[in-house]
Amino acid sequence: MTVPKGIARDTLFAIIVGWYRAGGDDQPVNTAAAAEQAGYSDATSRQTPFLEAVGILDAEGQDHQLTSRGAAFAAALASDDEPEAKSRAYTILSAWPPSSRLRDILRGGAMPEDDLLARVADVTGADLDTSRERIGCRTLLDVLVWAGVLDRTDDGLYLPGEVETRSVERERAALTVGLELSVDVDPDDVEALVRAVQSGLEDEESPSIAAELEGLSVRED
Structure with a gap:
């Protein structure tokens, strides 16, 4: 398991969009092409382990391709459709085992960020003594709150996010x-x-x- 490395949420999202604009929704592309589209050369390559872990990217030899869920998320980000992007992110991240473990931990009681960071490191294998990984743990919490997987109160306490009544593994069906x-x-x-x-x-x-x-x-x- 891993976390984003040394970047904030907006940068992470720009990198995901970079993979999309480089054509990664249609075919495997190399990191350099995605980095050029994202505008972040070194940071783009550092995020691939995390994006693979959560199911946004698939490795294809030395290249990578967006998964179907990753492509849908990236497309929503690219079109500035925040509600759709949040919904897609929730589907991806709520199914990720470390997210489930964090929610289980928080069901035992709300936690301030400093206490929760240690738990994030435990469930992802991150090293809080490494600056980039500590930043990444904070970014991961920010993304999980943004997507609704976790909640954060006005005084900075973290809680498990809204739980869906149906399994996130089942594709959501729209009913009219x-x-x-x-x-x-x-x-x-x-x-x-x-x-x-x-x-x-x-x-x-x-x-x-x-x-x-x-x-x-x-x-x-």
Whole structure:
């Protein structure tokens, strides 16, 4: 395991975008090409172990290619779509074992940053006596908070982030429900519809719902 090396969150994100703009979403590219796009020569190569560890990059010989999830995250960053980028980052980072271990630790009680840094080093194998790795541990915490994997209070205490009700290993499904109601819908029909929608949302195998009632219909768009 590892952490970002000697850079802040914005620089890390610029490097990820550099891999994307160098064509790493489509084919393996070399570090020099990604570094040229990112504008960070030495720092780009130092981040590849971390980006591989979390599943953003795959090694292809001496080159690297963005994974499908990494490419989607990089594309959102490149287009300045912060909500989408945060969602993509959450999916990637919440599935990373060190993130899960940190959340488990914080469920035992909130921690200030200095105390949590030691735990970050424990779960990632980072060396806090090395300046770049200590900076990287702080950057990792910053990224985890930004993505919603962890929370940070106004007084600097860290807490586990919001926990999804479904496994992050399962691809999120978008559900759109269209309702068409007539003016004389029977209240019993509305109650039946609500139960049908709730049942569909709780179904882990399929998020789709199809129900038709007299004077009322539900459809998946």
